[in-house]
Amino acid sequence: MKSVQTKGKKSPSPRAPAATSKRPVKKRAAAPVAPAAAPETPLSWIGEEIKSLRKAKGMSLQELSQGCGKSIGFLSQVERGLSVPSISDLHGIAHVLGVQIGWFFPQGEFADPMERTVIVRKAQRRQLTFASGIADYLLSPNLSGPLELLWSVMEPGADSGSAYHHSGDEAGVLIRGELELWVGDQHYVLGEGDSFSFPSGTPHRYRNPGSINAELVWVVTPPSY
Numbered sequence: 001m002k003s004v005q006t007k008g009k010k011s012p013s014p015r016a017p018a019a020t021s022k023r024p025v026k027k028r029a030a031a032p033v034a035p036a037a038a039p040e041t042p043l044s045w046i047g048e049e050i051k052s053l054r055k056a057k058g059m060s061l062q063e064l065s066q067g068c069g070k071s072i073g074f075l076s077q078v079e080r081g082l083s084v085p086s087i088s089d090l091h092g093i094a095h096v097l098g099v100q101i102g103w104f105f106p107q108g109e110f111a112d113p114m115e116r117t118v119i120v121r122k123a124q125r126r127q128l129t130f131a132s133g134i135a136d137y138l139l140s141p142n143l144s145g146p147l148e149l150l151w152s153v154m155e156p157g158a159d160s161g162s163a164y165h166h167s168g169d170e171a172g173v174l175i176r177g178e179l180e181l182w183v184g185d186q187h188y189v190l191g192e193g194d195s196f197s198f199p200s201g202t203p204h205r206y207r208n209p210g211s212i213n214a215e216l217v218w219v220v221t222p223p224s225y
Contacts, residue, residue: 045116046090046104051079052144053097056223067096099128117141125151133158133208139217148223152216154179154208163203170220171197177214181206200224 054064061079065072070089077083085093094101103126115121118141125137133155140149154177163182173195181188182205183198189209190196198204200220208214 045081046085047079047081048144049104049142050075050093050097052142052223053099053103054079056143056148057097059097064093064096068092102126103128132161134160140223143223145223146221148218148220150218150220152214152218154214154216156208156211156213158214159207160205163205165203166200166224168200168220168222168224169197170200170218171195172216172218175215175217177208177212178210179206179214179216180209 054061061072061075065075068075068089069092074083075093078085078089090101090104094103097103112119120139120141125139127135127137129135135153137151137153138149139151140147174190174192176192179190179194181190181196183196184202184204188196
């Protein structure tokens with residue numbers, strides 16, 4: 001008899017694990033975190049207003065210092081937001097700049113920081129009232145830009161006084177009432193809807209000859225308040 005051999009399945013021989021090259025893992029640099037903005041306080045922006053009004057009037061820090069009795073260094077820090085003036089300081093500064101202390105504080109609630117350099121809400125217009133019966137409301141967010149926009153309300157008979165002049169140009173439109181305007185040797189009478197424009201270097205003055213308030217919008221460049 002022939003012997004029968006049984007063919008069994010051979011188990012595969014174990015393979016050696018493939019060699020892996022270890023590469024250094026690069027760590028991504030963490031994104032820089034912006035420092036948190038310091039919370040803005042109502043007084044933190046007054047320095048900007050003082051500086052823009054001072055420059056609009058052509059006044060140096062030395063002249064402001066001599067007028068209000070505060071050092072140039074202190075006033076410089078106030079304008080840069082590094083020092084906060086007291087109420088007494090603001091009264092002195094406002095007096096020298098020829099405004100009421102309320103000029104530095106918008107009426108109503110403080111302006112939204114996101115709007116303050118762009119928008120002027122009606123309730124937050126700053127106002128200057130003169131004994132002659134003229135009230136000027138600043139429509140520009142500030143006086144640091146190239147334009148000054150004013151809403152002027154003149155009582156019947158109100159007059160700007162003797163002719164004056166300054167650098168720049170100005171224009172306006174009469175919204176309500178009547179207006180007499182003198183520019184150099186020329187005299188004009190304007191009615192509602194009439195507008196005007198002239199070099200500010202020409203001596204000029206104006207008055208309300210009517211029986212109701214005259215209301216007009218002025219544009220002055222550069223700011224000269």
